[in-house]
Amino acid sequence: xxxxDRSLIGVWGPETTMHVELGKIREFARAVxxxxxxxxDGTLAPPTFxxxxxxxxxxxxxxxSAVKLDFRRLLHGEQEFEYVKPIRAGDVLRFRSRTKEVFxxxxxxxxxxxxxxxxxxxxxxxxxVVAYSRNTVIExxxxxQG
Amino acid sequence: MTFDExxxxxxxxxxxxxxxxxxxxxxxxxxxxxxxxxxxxxxxxKMAGNPTVFGHGMLTAGFVAKCVTDFVGPENLRRYKVRFxxxxxxxxxxxxxxxxxxxxxxxxxxxxxxxxxxxxxTGEVAVSGTFTAALPAARK
Numbered sequence: 026x027x028x029x030d031r032s033l034i035g036v037w038g039p040e041t042t043m044h045v046e047l048g049k050i051r052e053f054a055r056a057v058x059x060x061x062x063x064x065x066d067g068t069l070a071p072p073t074f075x076x077x078x079x080x081x082x083x084x085x086x087x088x089x090s091a092v093k094l095d096f097r098r099l100l101h102g103e104q105e106f107e108y109v110k111p112i113r114a115g116d117v118l119r120f121r122s123r124t125k126e127v128f129x130x131x132x133x134x135x136x137x138x139x140x141x142x143x144x145x146x147x148x149x150x151x152x153x154v155v156a157y158s159r160n161t162v163i164e165x166x167x168x169x170q171g
Numbered sequence: 172m173t174f175d176e177x178x179x180x181x182x183x184x185x186x187x188x189x190x191x192x193x194x195x196x197x198x199x200x201x202x203x204x205x206x207x208x209x210x211x212x213x214x215x216x217k218m219a220g221n222p223t224v225f226g227h228g229m230l231t232a233g234f235v236a237k238c239v240t241d242f243v244g245p246e247n248l249r250r251y252k253v254r255f256x257x258x259x260x261x262x263x264x265x266x267x268x269x270x271x272x273x274x275x276x277x278x279x280x281x282x283x284x285x286x287x288x289x290x291x292x293t294g295e296v297a298v299s300g301t302f303t304a305a306l307p308a309a310r311k
Contacts, residue, residue: 052201053202053233055198055202056195056198056199056201056233057199057230057233057234057236058188058233058234058237059236059237061240061241061245063245063246064245069245069246071236071240071245072236072239072240072245072248072251073232073233073236076203076204076205077202077203077204079203079204079205080204100255101228101229101255102254103252103253103254103255104228104229104252104253105250105251105252105253106250106252108248108249108250108251111246
């Protein structure tokens with residue numbers, strides 16, 4: 026199973042900057058087949074647009090994560106977004122992440138499952154929190170097939 | 172949709188993706204930056220024990236987000252949570268739909284909660300979810 030450093034649970038990692046670009050909003054909206062006017066003109070970003078933070082952190086952004094994950098045994102279990110303020114084209118967001126919680130459960134087919142809850146906080150150029158993204162990944166004892 | 176109009180138990184009209192294509196998967200890979208080859212490289216997907224490439228969970232979650240924001244208005248969504256169940260494959264027809272479960276006032280807003288689902292043509296659940304939205308009281 027994964028190596029867990031409990032002293033890092035709850036500790037925020039370094040901040041990264043993300044520019045919210047109109048072209049990227051349009052491209053993303055098109056990919057999820059959503060043609061709302063607000064996305065065409067960039068007055069709002071689609072609800073799952075923050076997934077594009079991957080473009081700003083390179084690899085899975087595990088810096089300072091409390092858990093060294095084994096990607097062969099990993100499932101994306103849940104994804105949650107909390108929307109506090111609108112995110113618009115032209116915004117410059119700063120985001121930081123932490124491992125919020127780590128717990129173990131017994132799997133239905135035997136074998137332990139490790140649940141890792143990560144949280145990312147996004148602030149805009151006015152230092153207002155605009156959103157939180159929380160994901161739960163599950164590491165299984167055996168390799169998974171995607 | 173306004174708070175006056177909405178009812179607990181009300182159905183959220185479906186959004187249907189009729190025939191998911193590999194191009195859809197590649198487009199989402201580029202848009203999101205998620206280039207896990209299991210979603211665009213058939214050979215890689217087969218080596219990992221899959222019959223073909225399959226869709227990103229967050230692509231289906233994006234379709235479900237369109238479904239719910241068509242209903243509540245994109246500026247009104249306050250919380251959106253999805254859980255990934257079975258995978259979706261090229262050729263699949265994906266039906267996103269939902270239902271309002273609760274109507275209430277909180278944090279000075281008129282809010283609703285609801286449940287959401289994305290179904291494959293087999294009836295299997297690909298993604299299930301919940302949401303909270305804040306609605307205007309009545310039409311201006």
